[in-house]
Amino acid sequence: MPETTMTLTTKIERRDAVRRILANRGETIVVCGLGSSTYDVFAAGDDDRNFYLWGAMGGAVMIGLGLAIAQPDKPVLVITGDGEALMGMGALASVAAQNPKNLTIIVLDNAHFGETGMQPSHTAHGVELAEVATACGFESTQTIVDYDSLDAYSNTPNAANGPRLAVVKITTDNPDRALPNLDGIYIKNRLRSSLGFQPV
Amino acid sequence: MNPQNNPPQRWEDDIFDCFVRHNVSQIPYVPDAGHAHLIRRVHHQPGMTPLVLTTEEEGVASSCGAWLGGQKSVLLMQSSGVGNCINMLSLVSNCNFPFVTIVSMRGEWGEFNHWQVPMSRATPGSFELMGIDVKRCDTPQDVAPTVDAALYAAFASEQKIAILLSQRLIGRKEW
Numbered sequence: 001m002p003e004t005t006m007t008l009t010t011k012i013e014r015r016d017a018v019r020r021i022l023a024n025r026g027e028t029i030v031v032c033g034l035g036s037s038t039y040d041v042f043a044a045g046d047d048d049r050n051f052y053l054w055g056a057m058g059g060a061v062m063i064g065l066g067l068a069i070a071q072p073d074k075p076v077l078v079i080t081g082d083g084e085a086l087m088g089m090g091a092l093a094s095v096a097a098q099n100p101k102n103l104t105i106i107v108l109d110n111a112h113f114g115e116t117g118m119q120p121s122h123t124a125h126g127v128e129l130a131e132v133a134t135a136c137g138f139e140s141t142q143t144i145v146d147y148d149s150l151d152a153y154s155n156t157p158n159a160a161n162g163p164r165l166a167v168v169k170i171t172t173d174n175p176d177r178a179l180p181n182l183d184g185i186y187i188k189n190r191l192r193s194s195l196g197f198q199p200v
Numbered sequence: 201m202n203p204q205n206n207p208p209q210r211w212e213d214d215i216f217d218c219f220v221r222h223n224v225s226q227i228p229y230v231p232d233a234g235h236a237h238l239i240r241r242v243h244h245q246p247g248m249t250p251l252v253l254t255t256e257e258e259g260v261a262s263s264c265g266a267w268l269g270g271q272k273s274v275l276l277m278q279s280s281g282v283g284n285c286i287n288m289l290s291l292v293s294n295c296n297f298p299f300v301t302i303v304s305m306r307g308e309w310g311e312f313n314h315w316q317v318p319m320s321r322a323t324p325g326s327f328e329l330m331g332i333d334v335k336r337c338d339t340p341q342d343v344a345p346t347v348d349a350a351l352y353a354a355f356a357s358e359q360k361i362a363i364l365l366s367q368r369l370i371g372r373k374e375w
Contacts, residue, residue, distance in 0.1 A: 029268075029269075031265070051268060053291075054294075055287075055290055055291065055294065056261065056287070056288055056290060056291035056294075057287070058257070058261075058288070059257070059258075059260070059261035059264075059288055059291060060261075061261075062258045062259075062261035062262040062265065063261045063262070063264055063265035063268070063291075064265060065251070065262050065265060066226060066261070066262035066263060066264065066265025066266035066267075066268070066269065066271075066273065067265040067266070067268050067269040068265075068269075069226060069249050069251075069265075069266065069269070069271070070225075070226070070265070070266050070268070070269025070270055070271035071269040071270070088258070088261075090253075090254030090255055090258065091254070091258055091261075093254050094251060094252065094253050094254055094258055094262075097251070097252055098249070098251060184291075184294040184295035184296070185294075185295055185296045187295070188267075188268065188295045188296070188297065191268055192267075192268060192270065195268075195269065195270055196270070197270045200298075200355075200356070200357060200358045
């Protein structure tokens with residue numbers, strides 16, 4: 001299958017996108033996939049409620065699911081890339097089986113594996129993750145290619161009776177890395193403390 | 201209910217009772233016949249959330265998410281799924297998450313399907329390579345104290361423990 005020119009149809013840049021998504025985050029807990037998503041979330045402003053991943057590829061959505069079930073009254077947002085989401089694609093089925101209304105998944109889709117040399121990913125070959133989520137049973141799925149739609153999405157509470165997934169098509173721009181703390185124990189305890197759980 | 205009508209307590213019920221006593225609330229699983237009774241009980245218990253998975257590593261990640269949100273989780277799987285978890289166990293290690301999994305063993309006692317044997321043989325070593333302590337239950341009497349001790353150690357001091365339920369305990373699968 002030939003590579004598509006899908007990425008040319010968006011003007012959304014990843015770092016602006018994440019800054020806009022998180023501008024009015026309130027008490028949202030954020031889990032971000034390894035690589036650029038983690039850098040983007042950190043660049044938008046460090047926060048006790050950010051859980052940065054530096055590894056565990058394919059795990060972001062399921063970490064978000066465990067959190068969303070444990071904290072049903074708080075919004076949980078997973079921000080990850082197309083490569084990380086593709087590795088854990090079965091997780092979309094597992095999320096749909098639970099149907100947590102407080103979970104939102106945003107996939108930053110540049111159709112490439114950015115951290116490893118910009119090899120085209122499956123979404124460059126036509127895989128549409130929003131349609132995968134729809135097929136799994138997500139009531140709310142959306143593909144976003146402009147900032148106005150992104151702002152509207154980010155500032156609107158979830159009206160669906162279950163989880164939401166949005167694919168944000170982004171350009172292949174590659175901003176400088178912004179590196180959050182690498183210490184997973186610190187990041188874990190910081191998030192738990194923000195929810196009222198003391199370190200063990 | 202008349203006590204005479206109660207079904208006899210099985211070792212699977214001992215595991216369930218430990219979950220209740222330790223307030224374990226999220227139970228992700230890839231099913232196995234050896235876990236079927238326990239999974240049924242979890243599905244009928246208010247306050248417990250069973251999570252059916254497409255692959256075992258999902259349950260490693262969801263268990264870490266549960267702890268971030270203040271809940272306790274135990275992953276149920278069979279030995280053939282342990283290899284699927286290897287890289288995700290780096291999350292447990294790097295962040296020092298508490299972790300408990302209960303693994304029903306295939307491929308080790310009168311196994312007809314020898315396709316189960318290689319991963320069965322590699323199961324204890326796989327966990328040990330990733331820094332997970334391995335405990336084993338060979339008799340029904342082993343189960344309650346082993347599960348109770350593991351849940352206590354994991355959630356009181358963020359330890360990582362895999363409990364292997366031997367195929368001799370579970371019973372040979374008849375073909």
